[in-house]
Amino acid sequence: MRYHIDTIPVWDAMKLDGECLLCALERKTELGEAERYLGASVMEPDVRVKVNDRGFCRKHHAMLFSMSNRLGHALMLESHMIENRQKLEKISASLTKSAAQLKDAGIGDKLSGKTKVATAEILKQAQALNEMAGSCLMCETIEENMRRYLHTFFHLYQNDGDFRSRFEKSKGLCLPHLGQLLEVAAEELSAKDLGRFVETVTKLEKENMDRIQEDISWFIKKFDYRYENESWKNSKDAVERTVNKVRGWCVGKEPAADA
Numbered sequence: 182m183r184y185h186i187d188t189i190p191v192w193d194a195m196k197l198d199g200e201c202l203l204c205a206l207e208r209k210t211e212l213g214e215a216e217r218y219l220g221a222s223v224m225e226p227d228v229r230v231k232v233n234d235r236g237f238c239r240k241h242h243a244m245l246f247s248m249s250n251r252l253g254h255a256l257m258l259e260s261h262m263i264e265n266r267q268k269l270e271k272i273s274a275s276l277t278k279s280a281a282q283l284k285d286a287g288i289g290d291k292l293s294g295k296t297k298v299a300t301a302e303i304l305k306q307a308q309a310l311n312e313m314a315g316s317c318l319m320c321e322t323i324e325e326n327m328r329r330y331l332h333t334f335f336h337l338y339q340n341d342g343d344f345r346s347r348f349e350k351s352k353g354l355c356l357p358h359l360g361q362l363l364e365v366a367a368e369e370l371s372a373k374d375l376g377r378f379v380e381t382v383t384k385l386e387k388e389n390m391d392r393i394q395e396d397i398s399w400f401i402k403k404f405d406y407r408y409e410n411e412s413w414k415n416s417k418d419a420v421e422r423t424v425n426k427v428r429g430w431c432v433g434k435e436p437a438a439d440a
Contacts, residue, residue, distance in 0.1 A: 187333040195347050197438055200389075200422055202351065203327070203334075203358035204430035209437040210326045214319050215244050219253040231318055232257050233264040238317035268313060272306045279303050331361060335369040338378075349381055353389035357429045390426070397423045 190209070194202040222228045237245065245254050282299040337344040354362060359382070366378050396419035402408045403416065421433025430436045 187329060188337055191330055191333050191337060192344065194437070195344060195351070197436070198351065199436050200352050200426055201355040201358055201430065201436065202348075203330070203362070204355055204425065205436040205438075206330050207323060207327055207358075208430055208435060210323050211244075211319070212437075214322055215241070215248060218257065218319070219245060219248055219250040223253050223256055229257075229260055233260045235316045235318035235321065236261050236265070236313075237319055238315070241317055241319040265313060268309075272309055275302055275306050279306075327361075328365075331365040332369065334362065335365065339370075339374070349385065351385070352392075353386045354382075355426050355429045359386060393419070393423055393426050 190206060191202070194205040194209075197205050199205050218228070218232065223232075279299040279302045283296060286296050338348065339345075353359075362382070363379065366375055370378055396414070396416045399414055400416035400419040403411070403413060418433060424432050425436075
């Protein structure tokens with residue numbers, strides 16, 4: 182089949198033979214985005230507008246901070262802070278007005294129309310603050326890219342027999358990505374093909390969860406003196422692989438070979 186800009190990364194992730202090809206794709210995308218924001222794109226007007234508006238979550242600020250480009254990080258923070266302060270001025274003005282209305286309320290006015298409006302406005306501004314603090318441009322970009330890769334997965338699965346065969350013999354997926362893949366499967370596949378895919382992926386996941394369970398159990402046994410002379414088998418990294426299997430990659434060896 183013809184390969185293009187989306188199919189090549191999915192195929193490359195499959196060839197890694199890791200615990201979850203989608204974790205490998207997600208991590209590679211995440212690292213690429215971090216490097217992009219700390220690189221020359223930090224000075225591009227359209228990028229700065231998005232960064233100023235959305236900012237980054239705690240996880241991705243920590244990631245950016247760890248990449249040893251404090252000037253690039255500071256440049257983004259400066260303009261993001263300016264925009265945040267402008268938003269905060271409007272929120273603060275509304276909160277101050279609502280606070281004054283509540284202070285002027287008499288005893289027993291808790292349920293009056295005036296106090297209800299003021300309280301509702303405070304809750305509205307609290308939501309605005311939550312949105313300011315909770316938005317992340319990197320999370321949104323990664324999610325958008327992963328959505329595209331999930332659809333590309335099914336393009337390959339349906340049209341490339343080699344890819345389908347490799348997937349069916351793979352180590353499966355982490356649980357979060359399994360859920361996401363099934364959601365997209367319901368959009369992409371006919372009823373008959375969906376039934377076959379669900380049957381295949383359920384069997385694949387059970388086999389690999391059994392494998393992980395055996396590894397973590399053997400890892401624990403190795404701390405029993407009765408097994409100290411036994412081989413570690415494939416359990417030395419069982420803790421990392423178990424965590425990554427049930428929650429998606431977050432610890433241990435990078436899932437992407439070139440990460």
